Amino acid sequence: MTHTDGSTICAIATPPGGALGIIRVSGTKATETVDKFFRPAKGSPFPQRKGGTATFGTIVDGNEVLDEVVVTLFRAPHSYTGEDTVEISCHGSEYIMSRALQLLIANDGCRMAQPGEYTLRAFLNGKIDLSQAEAVADVIASTSKAAHDVAIKQMRGGFSHKLKGLQEKLLHLTSLMELELDFSDHEELEFADRRELKSLCLEIETEISRLCDSFTIGNAMKNGIPVAIVGETNTGKSTLLNVLLNDDKAIVSDIKGTTRDIIEDTASIGGVMFRFIDTAGIRETNDKVECMGIAKTFKAIEQASIVLLMLDASTAMFQWTELADKVLPLCKDKQVIVAFNKSDLIAEGHEALIGKLIPDGLTTIFISAKGKKNIPALKQLIMQASSLNQVSDEDVIVTNTRHLNALRLSLGCIKRVNEGLDANIPTDLVSQDLRECIYHLSDIAGEVTTDAVLGNIFEHFCIGK
Numbered sequence: 001m002t003h004t005d006g007s008t009i010c011a012i013a014t015p016p017g018g019a020l021g022i023i024r025v026s027g028t029k030a031t032e033t034v035d036k037f038f039r040p041a042k043g044s045p046f047p048q049r050k051g052g053t054a055t056f057g058t059i060v061d062g063n064e065v066l067d068e069v070v071v072t073l074f075r076a077p078h079s080y081t082g083e084d085t086v087e088i089s090c091h092g093s094e095y096i097m098s099r100a101l102q103l104l105i106a107n108d109g110c111r112m113a114q115p116g117e118y119t120l121r122a123f124l125n126g127k128i129d130l131s132q133a134e135a136v137a138d139v140i141a142s143t144s145k146a147a148h149d150v151a152i153k154q155m156r157g158g159f160s161h162k163l164k165g166l167q168e169k170l171l172h173l174t175s176l177m178e179l180e181l182d183f184s185d186h187e188e189l190e191f192a193d194r195r196e197l198k199s200l201c202l203e204i205e206t207e208i209s210r211l212c213d214s215f216t217i218g219n220a221m222k223n224g225i226p227v228a229i230v231g232e233t234n235t236g237k238s239t240l241l242n243v244l245l246n247d248d249k250a251i252v253s254d255i256k257g258t259t260r261d262i263i264e265d266t267a268s269i270g271g272v273m274f275r276f277i278d279t280a281g282i283r284e285t286n287d288k289v290e291c292m293g294i295a296k297t298f299k300a301i302e303q304a305s306i307v308l309l310m311l312d313a314s315t316a317m318f319q320w321t322e323l324a325d326k327v328l329p330l331c332k333d334k335q336v337i338v339a340f341n342k343s344d345l346i347a348e349g350h351e352a353l354i355g356k357l358i359p360d361g362l363t364t365i366f367i368s369a370k371g372k373k374n375i376p377a378l379k380q381l382i383m384q385a386s387s388l389n390q391v392s393d394e395d396v397i398v399t400n401t402r403h404l405n406a407l408r409l410s411l412g413c414i415k416r417v418n419e420g421l422d423a424n425i426p427t428d429l430v431s432q433d434l435r436e437c438i439y440h441l442s443d444i445a446g447e448v449t450t451d452a453v454l455g456n457i458f459e460h461f462c463i464g465k
Helices: 030-035 094-108 117-124 130-141 145-155 158-182 194-223 237-245 288-303 313-331 350-355 375-385 401-423 427-445 451-458
Strands: 009-012 020-026 038-040 053-061 064-074 085-091 225-231 263-269 272-278 306-312 335-341 363-366
Touching: 009 094, 009 117, 020 030, 020 094, 020 117, 030 085, 053 094, 064 094, 085 094, 117 130, 117 451, 130 145, 130 158, 130 401, 130 427, 130 451, 145 158, 145 194, 145 272, 158 194, 158 427, 194 225, 194 272, 194 401, 225 237, 225 288, 225 313, 237 263, 237 272, 237 306, 237 375, 263 375, 288 313, 306 313, 306 375, 313 335, 313 350, 335 375, 350 363, 363 375, 401 427
Parallel strands: 225 272, 225 306, 306 335, 335 363
Antiparallel strands: 009 020, 020 085, 038 053, 053 064, 064 085, 263 272
């Protein structure tokens, strides 16, 4: 992608098959190119129209009318890209949109846009920073309310504002230290009080560390919180998976060991995407294939954020004795929900006796996957176990791996600054670590980003955005 070739670009901005289609044109020749084949129904010629106006008319090829359209004009810099931009809203016919593109490209009027080029131009023209540009792709790809909310907040500058605040604090520290270096021949002068510097550096380190830690939640919001459904064979794990997904995803059978591999799919609960993982039943077996499936079960437990341990309520005491020592050691720092399935088959009053099996600190619930008993209550427990209810609207959540890597590098720098202040090392060495910290934070917003990084980011966008 040529980032600064100055050409006018065009692309279809809507998916095929819809009733309406939008063709987006951006660049210095946007209005004059569209004017060649757009005829307003009334009023002044199109190039004389004001920005922010929509004009009804027809697109023509010579004497042939192709379609009746509404054309919206955005004048630079008041557009998404910061350039003159025209959006042609026509009928969703592939034939019409294809012909319109041919008219736009004819006689070197403009060229086809590359993936993400509109958002790239918005970034290059200072309409958004790089973290906001990446959030555009996240908004498009969001599949749940939680993922959408985080992406929207980032796209509207929530993360950028937090970074700017950190950079301002770091620049203040750097300026004080640089001032001392400028007057290094006067050893008695100290422009930066070391206790104040230490306090501010610790504050910055805490903020950056919190942003790094938020990636665990942010990544779960974006890709789905992994929930491993584990237990012995024939406890109803696959039945529960189908109920949670509202789909017959897994084969259900009375034959033990039916599930021999990981079955995984996503479902939204309370606007949050969960990734449910049905696993092979844990039991002693000589079947090599089943043993491979059981090994994958233990790996799924390690990778999950929430472990849903299912026990057959009618044999709960035996199953708990068999499974507790195998599963619980793998569940440190994880949320565990013990679900007693087939609870409709046990005698009334036995739930209290069975519940005493489970040590304090573990959440328990009695359900019937087949009869869908207590499934809404189970979903509520899963939602609570996600800990997302602890995230406030003001919290900035990191969801991007590139951002996380830059934050980790900046965290290492600010830690070295704190260590240097404790060791009373020379100001010029501490100042260098501060500059590196600022550099890595600036990389997130795109202030120091290379063309190679830009190409890697925007090549994954859809054409038209």
